[in-house]
Amino acid sequence: MTLTDAEKAAVLSLWRKVSGNLEALGAEALERLFSAYPQTKSYFSQFDVSHGSADLRYHGAKILGAIGEAALHLDDFNLALSKLSELHAYNLRVEPVHFQLISHAVQTVLAAHYPEEFTPETHAAWDKYLAAVSAFLTIKYR
C-alpha cells in the first residue's frame, strides 16, 4: 500500500501539530482503546490504566512517538520501525486485529483535538498510513 504525495503531506502536516503534545494525546488514545475494547488491556496487566496515569502518558507518548518517527520515513519504514517490528513479532505478539482498534482510537483523538485539520481527506490519509504501519509491525509474525 503506497501513500500518494497528497496523503503523505496530510500525514506530516497533522503530525507536526501532534508532536508537541505526545503525552496527553497518547494517554487519551490508550484510554479510549482500553475503555471501548477492554480485551486490549490484556497486554498491560502491569500498568496503572486509570485516567491520566503516568503509565498511560509515558506509554502513549512512546506509541505516538514511534508513529511520528515512521511518518518521517514514509518511503522506507525499515529505517524507523525495524526494531519495533521484531519486538512485536517475537516478544509482544499483539493480536493483529488490535492494531485496527488502536488505529481507530488514535483517529478519534485526532478528530477530537484537531477537528479543522482532520478533514475527510486527512482522515483517509491517516487511516491508510496507520494501516501501513500496522502491517509493517506484524510482518514478521510468520
Place this chain on the structure above:
Amino acid sequence: MTLTTADKALVVSIFGKVSSHKEAYGAEALFRLFSSFGQSKTYFSHFDLSQGSADLKRHGAKVLGALGEAASHLDNLDQALSKLSDLHAYNLRVDPANFQLLSHSIQVTLAAHFPADFTPEAQSAWDKFISAVSGVLTSKYR
C-alpha cells in the same frame, strides 16, 4: 451484548445534541466512510457522492435518524429495527464488514463535533450501541 444504564444515558445524551444536525453530520459521516474506504461506495452507484451533496445529506439524515429511533428503543432494538433488518437482509445485503467501517466514521464525526462530550466512556457506549444496531440489521442475513 447489553448496554448498561450509564451506556444508555450517554447514547441518549449525545444523540440529543446530534438530532438537530442530522443532515450535516450524516453527510459528513458518509463522506468520511467513502473517503477512507472506497469499497463502501459500491452500494451507492446511483448517488452523487461529492462532499455536501443533496444525496449525502438526505441519506445521512436517514441513517442518523434510524440510529435516533434505535436510541429511543434501547430495550427493544429487534422490534424497533425490524423493517430495516428485513431491508438489509433481503434487498440491500450490505456486507457485514461495512457496518464497522460506518461505525468508525460516525464515531470520528462525533469526536470532531463534540470533543468535550465524546469522552472515552461515551465512545465506548456508542461503539457498543452501533455494534448492537449492526447486529440487528444483519441478523436475518442467514
